[in-house]
Amino acid sequence: MRIGVIGYSGDINEPPVKYLREICEDLGRKIALRNHVLITGGTDGIMDLVSKGAKENGGTVIGIVPGKENGNSYLSYELKTGIDSSMRSVLMMYNVDAVISVGGKAGTGLEIFAAYLMRIPIILLRGTGGWTDRISNVLIEGKYLDERKLVELKSAWTVDDAMNMLENKRA
Numbered sequence: 001m002r003i004g005v006i007g008y009s010g011d012i013n014e015p016p017v018k019y020l021r022e023i024c025e026d027l028g029r030k031i032a033l034r035n036h037v038l039i040t041g042g043t044d045g046i047m048d049l050v051s052k053g054a055k056e057n058g059g060t061v062i063g064i065v066p067g068k069e070n071g072n073s074y075l076s077y078e079l080k081t082g083i084d085s086s087m088r089s090v091l092m093m094y095n096v097d098a099v100i101s102v103g104g105k106a107g108t109g110l111e112i113f114a115a116y117l118m119r120i121p122i123i124l125l126r127g128t129g130g131w132t133d134r135i136s137n138v139l140i141e142g143k144y145l146d147e148r149k150l151v152e153l154k155s156a157w158t159v160d161d162a163m164n165m166l167e168n169k170r171a
Contacts, residue, residue, distance in 0.1 A: 001166065002037045002062075004096035004120075006089075006111040007104040008130060009045035016103055016129050017045045023128065024102060026159045028053025028061075034163065037062060039096050041088060042071035042078060046102050051075060064092045090114045098123065100162050103130035112153070116145045122153045123162045 005027065008017050028050040031038050038054040040047040042063020051061045051074035063071035063078050066085040071078040081088045089107055093099070093114045098121040101112055109131040115122050124132045136155060139145065143152040156162035 001097040002039050002095060003031050003166065004039045004092055004099045004111075004115075005031075005046065005050045005102065006041070006092075006099060006108050007046040007102035007128070007132065009041070009043060009047065009105075009107070012045065012048055017049070020046060020102060020128055021049055023125070023159060024049035025053035027100065027102070027125070027162070028055075028059065029057045030159055030163050032057040032059025034167070036166075039064065039092060041065065041085065041092060042075055043069060044072060048072040048074065050102075062095075064088055064095065086110060093118050093120060096120060098166055100125055100156075100166075101128075101132040103128040103132050105130060108132065109135065113145065116150055116153070119151045121151060123165050124153055124155050125159070125162055126155050126157050 010017050024046045032054040037060045039062045042065040054061050055074040061076045063075040065071045065080050066088040089111045099115045100123045102125045154165055
């Protein structure tokens, strides 16, 4: 499977990203060890940390990078889009089979909504802050973004729970 991981961008040594280092590296490692392809926005923040975990464990990491920016050093393949990060986020959703969300600001919220509209399975890695946790407060029946009920948003409280949801096709 092609697993998109979305979430906070920013300096990996500054909050809130620095507090998620272990979770992100573990997530990347487990994606790689299960022979999934990791797809991210390819730059800094959780994208860098998850990419590191995957690459150091033999995984394939694809970064869909906004504009003409350079991606992080853990990418197997870097795709420069020439478009801004918002449009890149939507483009990324056309290339994933499932999404795992870790924290995140407005861009992560956009990615969650784009995945929902494309009926892509979404796993919220809860306890990581940002839109990943915040969005759960507005879900209809605790699992949908709107009345169309296009796809359930699943809540995982650990990396292992998230991976089990993927493997058991419960995502």
